[in-house]
Amino acid sequence: MGSTERIGNVAKRVAKWARAGHQMVVVPSAMSGETNRLLALAKELAPAKPTADYSRELDMLAATGEQASSALLAIALQAEGLESVSYAGWQVPIRTNSAYTKARIESIDDKRVRADLANGKVVIVTGFQGMDEQGNITTLGRGGSDTSAVAVAAAMKAQECLIYTDVDGVYTTDPRVVPEARRMTNISFEEMLEMASLGSKVLQIRSVEFAGKYRVPLRVLSSFTPWDIPLEEEATSGTLITFEEDENMEQAIVSGIAFNRDEAKISVLGVPDTPGIAYQILGPIAEANIDVDVIIQNLSKDGKTDFSFTVHRNDYAKAIDLLKDQVMDNLGSKEIVGDAKICKVSIVGIGMRSHVGVASRMFRVLSEEGINIQMISTSEIKTSVVIDEKYMELAVRALHKAFDLDQVPADTIAQS
């Protein structure tokens, strides 16, 4: 939520739903910039000091941003003439583990909220935060308000969880790269999970996982939609993330194209092709808390092989140093080569399960554009390739067209 003007508009929007007879639980985020402002204050006071663990107090601090916006929203709703009450995470309570700054929700008590709903109140539950077993305040990490909203929806067995974001839905790919990209009216939970994990930033992946675990229907819609559009229109806007592969689902084999420019590729050349080689290379990487994404081991030649993997670009230099220091000599590797100018492009679609040849069609499209594929990784509903970064837009546009994502699906046309 931005200014008080935006909070006021959120209140008007919530009032519209409440007056139409819906029982509403609202989970607001902090006012924009507030979390950063608070953490910047902490940073001024605590210069980098690796031994100190400020995380408990950072959570005490950061949790105030959402508490303030929750109280303000309750006030705005009361000014609209609705009865409303706000609760901090510990008041619900939302119980989490004790992993400060990235806590996980363990349970939500719905008694207090249900009683208020039954009394006709709009309930505001403060997002992003909870309380651990010892009564300490915890926060859920960036995007935690979305996770809170989904968790509350799950606990309340809500009909639908509406997530108001700064985009108006989930697109077949990023419209800034492909102007023809279309907003999807539906997407399956599994597809959304792949899209999110592949770098589509609409929703935090943890909130999607949570929705999946508890089968909470999620609707992603725009917070910039005027609050006074008809409720029926708003209720069907955005993109619905569903759990039923029903017949009304869009029938495209590929639903979307995701891409990610945040990775870098590292290859350890000429290592012995013996059991345990992957662990010897990736063990130290994992110990240094570096996430590895795509992993490839080439066919061996003369008992030697090349081993390649991708890491986040921020970890690239650290990973190279680590391998040179701790791994290279032990394995008798002659060379470690890396490339930070790569990207990953993925096609995602639940239809890939039942359609053969989707991956090879992807490879053909890229080949026709003269794009060399450096690495390939597949799952049941997605195929990812690592290619030279400079071809990213070209690859995404070509795939978007080849898999007919520019076209409105037949069933949507029939409906309109």
Place this chain on the structure above:
Amino acid sequence: MGSTERIGNVAKRVAKWARAGHQMVVVPSAMSGETNRLLALAKELAPAKPTADYSRELDMLAATGEQASSALLAIALQAEGLESVSYAGWQVPIRTNSAYTKARIESIDDKRVRADLANGKVVIVTGFQGMDEQGNITTLGRGGSDTSAVAVAAAMKAQECLIYTDVDGVYTTDPRVVPEARRMTNISFEEMLEMASLGSKVLQIRSVEFAGKYRVPLRVLSSFTPWDIPLEEEATSGTLITFEEDENMEQAIVSGIAFNRDEAKISVLGVPDTPGIAYQILGPIAEANIDVDVIIQNLSKDGKTDFSFTVHRNDYAKAIDLLKDQVMDNLGSKEIVGDAKICKVSIVGIGMRSHVGVASRMFRVLSEEGINIQMISTSEIKTSVVIDEKYMELAVRALHKAFDLDQVPADTIAQS
């Protein structure tokens, strides 16, 4: 607390005490301007609407200011190398009644804090706030952080409660009016209570009352003192508010001169001098939640009398209207007159108990300056007069001199 720089200095000061072997519980206020900033946001959202009661949500909102500064102070202390932990009011818990925005502390559980102190931690307890029986967040009203500090000191049976303020102690009168005003090294609790209630703004009266109830020795000292002065010097600076009338106490009959320009006088003329007249006049005033201070009923003449009282200047117009509407005709009063240009000047001193003639000496001083006394009110340790506002400085200076408050007391000279 002001900027992060000031929080950092508070941390250094606390560290100095802690390293000298003191177990410390610290109750920080919000960063300066923060409470006003939050309440201004609420005001933008909730235009004046007399029927709505936003107070619960205002407390949710305002409580975040102190929680943030508490977490920041804990972080600053950790950066100083001390172990420290901060608790919101509900975590201690500090239990209050449910009078939102002006709650009263009912009890404080000291278990959690004691355990942390025993483990060598500096404990930060968030001021200004508590939790009611239903688990709602409450705040104590303006200056509530002082009250929290005193209450925590009482619960912990602290040796002394140090209140760092923007002044360096309690003065014999306001130095802006009388340049010769002296800082007192000691003042009795009863005198401090009178000084506070008469408009000396060093401490909120509720925190002084609390200190009195639980006999917590309070030291008022300056937060602007450099943090690195020797501890012994800091420990004896400011003004100590004590509960023992011991021999070392300053022996002046009058300890200080308080004054207050916030009042206005109202007189109801020509009312029948019958029982119940005071209630008939002041009943409606009390029902309108208007505080009455000095009350005078003149001698009657021909069965009629004049009835006068003072109210806060903000309530002056409302009180006059009320009397004209509801009281005047019923009582057959011919006239209601008021004067907002008055002030109250008071001499305060525990020595007045055992010395006769102190009040008449005050009246003589004022008479010698040609100042007409409009109303008089006395208690065991103070005498107040209402006079024309324009004579206020003159009266205060004359009294300050006449009661020898310009002079350093003899016992203090002997000590130095």
